[in-house]
Amino acid sequence: xxxxxxxxxIKDAEVICITGHINPDGDCIGSNFAFAKAxxxxxxxxxxxxxxxxxKFDSLSGSEFLxxxxxxLLNPDVIFSIDCGDKARxxxxxxxxxxxxxxxxxxxxxxNDNFAMNNIVNVKASSSCEVVYEVISQFIEIDKExxxxxxxxxxxxxxxxxxxxxxxxxxxxxxxxxxxxxxTPEIHNKFLMEHSLIDAKIFAKAISKMKVEDKIATTFVTExxxxxxxxxxxxxxxxxxxxxxxxxxxVAIFASERGNGLVKLSFRSxxxxxxxxxxxxxxxxxxxxxxxxxxxxICKVLDSAISEVRKRLYEKR
Numbered sequence: 122x123x124x125x126x127x128x129x130x131i132k133d134a135e136v137i138c139i140t141g142h143i144n145p146d147g148d149c150i151g152s153n154f155a156f157a158k159a160x161x162x163x164x165x166x167x168x169x170x171x172x173x174x175x176x177k178f179d180s181l182s183g184s185e186f187l188x189x190x191x192x193x194l195l196n197p198d199v200i201f202s203i204d205c206g207d208k209a210r211x212x213x214x215x216x217x218x219x220x221x222x223x224x225x226x227x228x229x230x231x232x233n234d235n236f237a238m239n240n241i242v243n244v245k246a247s248s249s250c251e252v253v254y255e256v257i258s259q260f261i262e263i264d265k266e267x268x269x270x271x272x273x274x275x276x277x278x279x280x281x282x283x284x285x286x287x288x289x290x291x292x293x294x295x296x297x298x299x300x301x302x303x304x305t306p307e308i309h310n311k312f313l314m315e316h317s318l319i320d321a322k323i324f325a326k327a328i329s330k331m332k333v334e335d336k337i338a339t340t341f342v343t344e345x346x347x348x349x350x351x352x353x354x355x356x357x358x359x360x361x362x363x364x365x366x367x368x369x370x371x372v373a374i375f376a377s378e379r380g381n382g383l384v385k386l387s388f389r390s391x392x393x394x395x396x397x398x399x400x401x402x403x404x405x406x407x408x409x410x411x412x413x414x415x416x417x418x419i420c421k422v423l424d425s426a427i428s429e430v431r432k433r434l435y436e437k438r
Contacts, residue, residue, distance in 0.1 A: 126239065128260050130223050131163055134198035138221070139186075140170040141249075142205040143212040144354045144385075147312060149204040150174055151274025152227070152249040154183020156203055158267045159257040161186075168195065170214040175355040177311055181273060182266035192217050199223040202237060204249035206230035206405055227252050232396055232405025247284075247291040250274030254294050268301040273312055280362065281313050285409065316359065323352040327360045327375070335431050336371040338364035341419055344378040354379065365389040372430050376423040379414070384422040386413045388430075393437065398429050 131137060139157055141149035153169050160167045168188035178184070188195070192213050200221035205211055206228055211218055218224060226237030229246040246252050250271045257263065263271075275295055279287045282295070299305055316324075323342060326349075331340040342357065350356075357377055364373035372395065375387040386402060388395035388411045396411045402422075404413025415422045 127225070127256065128163070130199045130225075131160055131165055134165070134223075136195065136197045137165055137167040138170055138188075138195060138197040138200040138214075138217055139167050139203060140200065140205070140211055140214040140218065141203050142210045143172050145171050145174045145204075146358065147178065147277030148248045148250055148274040150178045151181065151270040151272075151277075152203045152253045154181050154186070155250065155267045155270040155274070156201060156227075156253050156257065157183045157186040158264075158270065159253075159261050162261045168197075170195075170217060172212055173353060173355055175358065176317075177315065178273075180311070181270050183270050195220070197221040199225070201225045201227060203227045203253065204229075206233040208234075208236040227256065230406055231408060232400065232411070245288070247286040247288060248275050248278035250278070251291060251294055254298075263298075263301060265302040268298040268303050269308065272298045272303045272305070273308055276308060277312055281309065286407065317356070319350055319352050320356045320359065322350040323347065323356050324360060324363075326350060327357070328363070331364065331367075333367060333370060336369060336434060337427060337430055338367050338370040338373045339375070339423060339427060340364065341376040341423055342378070343419065344380055347378070354385070361387040361389045365391065371434060374423065374426050374430065376419050376426070378419050382416050384415045384417060384419045386415060386422065386426055388412065388426075393430065393433055395430070398426065398433065401429060402426070 139153050141153050157167050157169050169186040195217045200218050224237040226240045228242045229249050231244045233242045243252050254271050326346045327340045327342050361373050361375040371391050372393050373389045377385045379385050390409045394408045396408050399405050399411035399413045402413035402415045
């Protein structure tokens with residue numbers, strides 16, 4: 122439906138930007154890089170606007186399009202927001218998005234509010250990489266570099282094809298990407314198994330304070346602990362998933378201080394709709410995976426989130 126207009130808008134544009142949500146994860150990074158590589162096949166050199174992310178993603182092709190300059194100097198003819206459900210979560214790139222002549226929103230989050238001029242949002246897709254695949258495969262030939270970026274995003278957002286967002290179509294697309302030449306053993310090891318020493322240090326801090334009560338697993342890390350370990354938000358990605366994998370746990374909540382009184386809440390669930398809980402704090406995401414940023418004391422914010430989750434778990438019983 123949108124493929125023809127996308128091609129036209131790309132070909133007509135001189136300045137093109139691609140962006141995603143703050144604290145980008147594998148799906149956000151992979152989808153942004155893959156889309157940038159697709160544009161390069163159309164003869165364009167886009168600017169990818171992403172915040173700090175784990176160094177292991179530097180190996181993906183598409184990172185060469187990362188923009189390191191002053192965002193205030195960018196006045197795009199067209200901008201693509203990929204893997205972001207709320208314009209406010211674009212961070213510093215939000216102002217660039219607002220200045221663009223034409224805006225696109227490619228996403229899969231159930232909480233997406235269709236904030237662009239053109240919205241391609243498929244909440245049944247496993248990931249934004251799946252959405253991007255469906256779009257770009259209509260007008261370019263996907264090579265190994267693009268396939269690898271897309272596969273990484275699908276792999277990480279599905280938890281290695283374990284989450285319930287994984288559909289028959291997800292496996293079909295993954296199979297096509299593998300047939301193009303994706304090195305699956307290397308990718309599975311690097312992006313699902315491998316971690317840095319800093320990752321391990323902050324992980325240890327979090328797990329040492331882990332609690333399980335009423336089928337809810339929780340923990341938190343403070344700003345001081347992050348500083349002590351030399352960690353940033355990019356080093357905490359695996360913590361909430363580990364909590365959820367604890368025997369007997371239905372919901373996991375991880376809280377982390379991000380400076381200036383902001384607390385990041387990450388929710389994961391096996392059955393409860395945590396998107397509803399995250400929305401209470403101005404956040405959102407998926408039914409079984411969501412997040413929010415809240416101002417306040419980390420202990421009070423976490424206690425409030427636990428209370429909301431506990432209430433909903435009791436209602437389910």
